[in-house]
Amino acid sequence: MPRGSVYGFLGPNGSGKTTTIRMLLGLIQPTSGIPTVLGEPIPQRVAYALPKVGSLVEGPAFHPYLSGRRNLVRLDAADPRASRRTAGKRIDAALERVGLMPAADKNYRAYSLGMRQRLAIAGALLQPRELLILDEPTNGLDPQGTREVRHLVSDLADDGATVLISSHLLSEVEQICSHVGVMHAGKLLAQGTLAELRAQTAPTVRLETSDPQTAITIMKRLGLKDPRSERTGDHHQISAGLGTVEVSAIVPALVAGDVPVLGFRAAAQSLEDVFVGLTGEGFDVSG
Amino acid sequence: MSAVEASTAEKGPNPVASWVRLFASECRLVLTRRRNIAGLGVLSAVPILIAVAVKIWGVGGGGPSFVDSITANGLFVALAALAVELPLFLPLAVSWISGDAIAGEANLGTLRYLLAVPVGRTRLLTVKYASLVFFSLCATLLVAVVGGLIGSILFGTGSMFLLSGNTISFGATVLRLLLVCCYLAAGFAALGAIGLFVSTLTEQPIGATVATVLINVGMFVLDTINQLDWLHPYLLTHWWMSFGDLLRSPIYTGDLSRGLLTALAYAIVFWLAAWARFRAKDVTS
Numbered sequence: 001m002p003r004g005s006v007y008g009f010l011g012p013n014g015s016g017k018t019t020t021i022r023m024l025l026g027l028i029q030p031t032s033g034i035p036t037v038l039g040e041p042i043p044q045r046v047a048y049a050l051p052k053v054g055s056l057v058e059g060p061a062f063h064p065y066l067s068g069r070r071n072l073v074r075l076d077a078a079d080p081r082a083s084r085r086t087a088g089k090r091i092d093a094a095l096e097r098v099g100l101m102p103a104a105d106k107n108y109r110a111y112s113l114g115m116r117q118r119l120a121i122a123g124a125l126l127q128p129r130e131l132l133i134l135d136e137p138t139n140g141l142d143p144q145g146t147r148e149v150r151h152l153v154s155d156l157a158d159d160g161a162t163v164l165i166s167s168h169l170l171s172e173v174e175q176i177c178s179h180v181g182v183m184h185a186g187k188l189l190a191q192g193t194l195a196e197l198r199a200q201t202a203p204t205v206r207l208e209t210s211d212p213q214t215a216i217t218i219m220k221r222l223g224l225k226d227p228r229s230e231r232t233g234d235h236h237q238i239s240a241g242l243g244t245v246e247v248s249a250i251v252p253a254l255v256a257g258d259v260p261v262l263g264f265r266a267a268a269q270s271l272e273d274v275f276v277g278l279t280g281e282g283f284d285v286s287g
Numbered sequence: 288m289s290a291v292e293a294s295t296a297e298k299g300p301n302p303v304a305s306w307v308r309l310f311a312s313e314c315r316l317v318l319t320r321r322r323n324i325a326g327l328g329v330l331s332a333v334p335i336l337i338a339v340a341v342k343i344w345g346v347g348g349g350g351p352s353f354v355d356s357i358t359a360n361g362l363f364v365a366l367a368a369l370a371v372e373l374p375l376f377l378p379l380a381v382s383w384i385s386g387d388a389i390a391g392e393a394n395l396g397t398l399r400y401l402l403a404v405p406v407g408r409t410r411l412l413t414v415k416y417a418s419l420v421f422f423s424l425c426a427t428l429l430v431a432v433v434g435g436l437i438g439s440i441l442f443g444t445g446s447m448f449l450l451s452g453n454t455i456s457f458g459a460t461v462l463r464l465l466l467v468c469c470y471l472a473a474g475f476a477a478l479g480a481i482g483l484f485v486s487t488l489t490e491q492p493i494g495a496t497v498a499t500v501l502i503n504v505g506m507f508v509l510d511t512i513n514q515l516d517w518l519h520p521y522l523l524t525h526w527w528m529s530f531g532d533l534l535r536s537p538i539y540t541g542d543l544s545r546g547l548l549t550a551l552a553y554a555i556v557f558w559l560a561a562w563a564r565f566r567a568k569d570v571t572s
Contacts, residue, residue: 025403028569050405057403061396065320077312078406080305123400 001164001179003130006157008173009166011183012279017166018058020183021135025055038131051081054124055133060116064109068100068119071108075123082127094122099148113140121149132156132163138172150176174271184279197274203242204273205250208263212236215259222253235262242266306414309406313418317384318425326380330426333376334368334434342441352531360447361438362460366534368434369427369471373527378503380426381419381475385482386496388415389565393490393572402570412483412562419479424472431468435461451535467530470543474527477550478503480557481523487565490572520545523553 001007011017022028023035026043035042040049062071072091076082082090095101098118103111111119117140124132134153138146153163153176167173173180174194181191190197205224209215212229215238219227225241247266254261300308317323341357341364353367369377389412392398401411438444447460455463482499489495506524509515519525526546532539 022399022571025399026405027399027402028571029567046405047407050403053403055403057399059396061400063316063395063397066316074312074316075400075404077308078401078404078411080302080309080407080410081300082305083300084304084308120400 001162003162004157004160005179006153006163006165006177008177008180009164009183010168010170010173010180010275011166012168015183015279016186017183018135019186021055021057021133021164021166024133025050025053025057027057051079051127052130053133054127054129054131055135056117056120056124056137057133057135059136059139060120062108062116062119065107067105067107068111068115068122069095069104071119072123072126076126079127090126094125097125097152098122114142114145117141118145121152129156129161132161134163135166137165138167138169146172170271170275180271182275182278189278194271198271203267204239205242205247205264205266207238207240207254207261208232208235209238209254210235210260210262211258212238214257215254218254218257218259219250222250224250306410309410309414310417313414314421317418317422323384326383327426327429330372330376330380331429331433333372334364334430335437337367337371338364338434338437338441356448357438358442359445360460361440361442361444362435362447362464364438364442365431365434365464366467368430369467369530370528372430373471374507375504377426377430377471377475378478379500381423381479382482382496382499382503384422385419385479386486386494386499387492388419388483389486389561390489390495391486391492393570394492396572398572399570408566409562412558412565416480416483416558416561419483420472420476423475423479424468427468427472427475431464435464449534449536450531453536455536463533466533470530470533470546471527473547473550474523477523477553477557480554480561484557484561484564487561487568521549523549526550
């Protein structure tokens with residue numbers, strides 16, 4: 001992961017995202033290999049690496065009978081490098097940053113899932129961090145909360161922090177991440193910038209028309225790959241691989257052949273296409 | 288965060304101060320939890336029950352040790368209550384807290400966040416155990432103090448007749464009572480080390496507590512089987528009733544020091560076992 005990047009960590013359920021994160025945090029021992037975090041081998045040098053890492057692992061977990069603030073005090077007390085003198089100020093700042101101030105003194109058990117998630121993010125922000133590891137940070141958040149987390153993540157990245165976000169919400173990853181890694185069945189299948197990943201798969205064209213037969217014939221003649229028609233409402237949508245065909249030549253050819261063009265789009269594949277292309281269509285979790 | 292804050296955070300406080308801070312946080316967590324307060328309430332109800340029962344119905348023959356002497360000196364309520372709670376109530380309280388120590392955090396999921404801070408596994412285990420020792424002492428003192436107070440109110444205090452027949456002043460009696468509490472707390476703290484070890488084996492705090500109680504009861508049972516008398520000196524609980532030796536003049540130290548040594552050995556062995564287990568444990572809760 002390049003420093004300063006926002007890295008989206010993708011993979012189907014059970015593909016090993018959380019296991020990888022647990023290994024990075026020294027919670028479990030790898031069966032082979034030595035993970036490194038910020039250049040430090042884990043778990044040997046956990047005490048040196050982790051103070052610079054804020055994390056959210058597999059959902060929030062706090063003492064239900066303590067208030068949000070007291071839970072943060074407890075976490076802060078556990079940190080051998082945290083100063084008691086500045087604790088109050090740092091905790092207030094973290095609560096403020098996730099918008100939890102009004103509920104800071106309510107018991108954790110009374111929090112909604114979104115509030116719990118915010119408290120966990122606040123816990124990761126008690127210290128200035130170089131790396132943030134956020135496992136499903138927007139799980140259970142309302143749309144406002146999701147937006148705020150997105151802003152928060154880009155703010156943190158602007159401050160120079162590197163952010164790792166594990167998620168299966170592709171649209172979210174597409175919106176905030178600069179880099180992406182895709183895991184499947186415990187293996188990292190591909191990683192790189194979003195553009196690099198998209199470039200690995202061919203761009204496609206989509207055409208909406210009411211005369212699919214003629215359109216397909218013309219598209220085949222132009223050299224577009226594998227045009228397929230699909231009925232959507234009153235008309236048909238045809239998608240095909242662009243191949244080496246010049247995009248600007250397609251619509252004039254269709255119009256010349258009297259095909260009614262109701263809509264046309266040429267685009268790189270969506271992250272979803274890339275994702276499914278890499279991990280397969282199957283619905284089953286990897287065992 | 289400003290650069291100034293970042294630099295102070297990096298330097299950090301000294302290790303002792305931060306250890307004490309976590310220890311204080313741990314003790315507060317244990318002592319402010321409502322179910323633990325309820326448990327302590329039950330522990331302190333026993334001396335009140337004994338004192339009121341003796342006040343109303345008088346001392347009959349038999350009954351628990353020390354009860355006969357209560358009417359002569361109210362402080363004996365404390366001793367009677369300790370003797371009554373020794374086999375089950377106090378060990379149960381210690382088992383409860385120690386079984387919860389690691390398994391409880393694992394069960395809530397807070398353990399992974401503590402480790403990700405990073406709290407340091409060995410450091411966490413020392414803090415957890417120190418808080419168990421502190422709790423053992425608190426629970427024992429609570430029973431003694433409540434017993435002493437209710438006894439003094441209902442029966443008054445006077446000079447105390449020791450088991451050896453001498454009498455000592457009120458001040459000296461309080462001192463002896465304090466020594467009794469420390470001696471018993473040492474035994475309970477050793478049981479706490481067993482509980483801490485069991486607690487590192489599971490993610491179910493109740494399971495850890497039950498197992499620890501069973502170990503405690505098991506030792507009491509073994510101690511009653513005469514054929515196993517060769518084993519008795521090695522049982523932690525075998526020495527607990529020796530606290531009466533603190534009420535002789537001069538104090539008979541033979542069994543007491545054996546008892547303290549046994550407690551120390553149990554504490555060290557089981558704390559190390561807990562450490563060996565917890566140091567490399569995969570935390571998947």
